[in-house]
Amino acid sequence: MITRDQHAFPEDRWYDIDNQIWYLPIAGSTIRAGFTSWAVDLMGEVLVFTPKRIGRDFEKGRSFAVIEGGKWVGSARAAFDGTVSAHNEALIRRPELLGKDAYGEGWLVDVRPKDLDWQTGLVTGAAVGPAFDAWLASESYKNHMEGESG
Numbered sequence: 001m002i003t004r005d006q007h008a009f010p011e012d013r014w015y016d017i018d019n020q021i022w023y024l025p026i027a028g029s030t031i032r033a034g035f036t037s038w039a040v041d042l043m044g045e046v047l048v049f050t051p052k053r054i055g056r057d058f059e060k061g062r063s064f065a066v067i068e069g070g071k072w073v074g075s076a077r078a079a080f081d082g083t084v085s086a087h088n089e090a091l092i093r094r095p096e097l098l099g100k101d102a103y104g105e106g107w108l109v110d111v112r113p114k115d116l117d118w119q120t121g122l123v124t125g126a127a128v129g130p131a132f133d134a135w136l137a138s139e140s141y142k143n144h145m146e147g148e149s150g
Contacts, residue, residue, distance in 0.1 A: 008037065009132065015122055015124065020039035031082075033064070035076060045070040047095055048066075048068035049095045050065060051065040082111040086110035087110070090105065
């Protein structure tokens with residue numbers, strides 16, 4: 001487990017640091033996706049979770065879910081092209097699960113990546129800490145998060 005800025009980053013996942021999304025291979029070619037606990041803290045109380053419909057394609061950099069929080073409204077942006085294969089029904093009914101368990105019950109969607117090299121540009125394991133530190137120091141998250149605030 002990597003800890004940064006008082007937040008844990010499980011080492012079994014791949015991270016899109018710029019968008020604060022984690023990806024976890026779960027079965028065959030299925031990848032589970034969710035927000036990091038760091039991102040969830042910035043959102044405030046999570047009020048609404050609206051995933052892309054099952055069977056819908058998405059493109060890299062585009063949304064596969066929308067989150068409405070007390071301090072932020074924005075999209076979960078994909079790190080690769082793919083198709084939504086499932087979404088977290090429990091999170092739709094109880095969006096507060098995201099704030100309680102971002103790496104478990106608060107997962108967003110399951111996806112099937114279009115390409116086998118879906119991990120390109122993502123970080124995992126020991127590389128997460130330095131990548132997060134550099135990203136945090138750049139303060140690029142401020143523009144990203146402010147650009148989507150409602």
